[in-house]
Amino acid sequence: MRALPTRGRPPRDRSARGGGGRPPGAPRNVGWLYVAPALAVYAVFLLWPLVRGFWFSLYDWDGLSEGTWAGLSNYAKTLSDPSLRASFGHALVLVVFYAVIPCLIAFVLVAVVSRTRVRGLALFRTVLFLPQVVAMVAVAVAWQWVYSADGPVNGVLRALHRLGLPDWSRGWLGDFSFALPAVGLVGTWVETGLAMTLFLAGVQKIPRELYEAARIDGAGPFREFLAVTLPGLRRELAVALTLTAVAALRNFDLVYVTTKGGPGEATKVPAYEVYNRAFNTGEVGLACAIGVTLAVLVFAVTAGVGRLAEGRGEARP
């Protein structure tokens, strides 16, 4: 309380100022004045564009001439157009690489860490979390080189080839079968640190006695993980899945920089199609419909995973 600025001044009797006094905690409509600037910027530059985006999505519009009313046909096209459907399919594949695999790897790492006292754990976490703070464009430029014909990945593979293994080297991002998994693995590399950091924070909250009890019962590492660690991390798992799955659905920077959706349409994703349809093929209405669909998907994932975690929580005593 050292910062209170009114030393020595007698408290003002508020009730004496005609009607101005009210009991503490009563509604104070001055609050609106404090919120107004934030609300104005938020409404004009985030909410209004969302409404406008929905409005645009109901038109056939090339961005230049007069648009024509299209009803929900852009949404019908979003769901039926083979190339757009493929892009949503690719997004699902990326969810596996961005969310499922990182959470599995993070579980292994956390299980290991929770059983062994490891020196340098803080450094390990710092390094693994680092990709989270690097601009995705920089990550993408770096990985494009890592995957390139003479890049380090092919360097390692050619070295293995010289040791007698088959030659697996190729231009990963230009390969029809491997471009999407290659993009996905960048996501795995980025998101694993996030999942692990979340789980590490969660594991520290699990009472040590539970582990000791499991060990006294003779549980091996696997049983111990299933019986103690996994149930204790339910909430962290929900958060990790939400954040990483949303990152997968919203993957734009990585695809734009590394493949532009190619080769062919092998790595087209909805977020890239929003940009592509609006500015390359002049289908602004369709682009907005894809954007709105993506927003609905993001919202559904956020609400769905949260509910899953809570629903199971209620079942527990």
Place this chain on the structure above:
Amino acid sequence: MISARERLANHAILVVFAVIALFPMVGVVARALSLPDLDVSAFADAWTDGHFATYMRNSLIVTAATVTAGTLLSIMAGYALGTLAFRGAGALFLLLLAGLSIPTEAVVIPLYFDLRSAGLDNTYAGVVLPQTAQSVAFGAFWMRAYFRSVPRSLLEAARMDGASSWTTLWRVLVPMGRPAILTMIVLTTMWTWNEFLIPLVILNADDGVRTAPLGLSFFQGGHQTDYTLLMAGALIVAAPVVVVYLFLQRHFIAGMLSGAIKE
């Protein structure tokens, strides 16, 4: 007890993943420095010929403006939502919270057309204002949580002393809340500095206002396979946030993890 064999296996697992995590980072640095020759000229080339000096300056301006505006508005909004209990505060909070799950992809196209009509495309304001709105959605949520954690008695005491709500906020609560505010600043700085889609769409014509990530993507378009130069450019763009991260790691992690837990 854990057997020596398991201990060995555990360490092996950690080492393998540490190597995988580090492999691209070390590779990029080695390539940018042309190791083992150690030649830093790629950085100088990127900085001058690649116009990274301009891009970095633009990013600094955009980030400083966005974070300053976002922080001030978020503190005020969070204060009102967290302590002033005015009519409609609950609904307003939910409205702002909804902004956390609006993906940029859903708003960037209409933003482009409306900002262009207003003459704000290819200007700093055109990228600062939308990003301020996004920062406020997170910031109001984040600051509200802090202001709600302030003991009621402190607010009462300030009021008894005759401090107005404005004085209470800036003279009492903001100085006390520096850790929470710093976390918010660190996160919005990172998000703004790293943002790509908004600058790509809004700053589409004038290369004099391009931000660093946008500049990097153009630079890549022009130097497809000059990887030494490209890696130097990528490191320049990543460096400011990475340096802040190394010093304020706790804030990054705390914010990114608890900011995600909305309830």
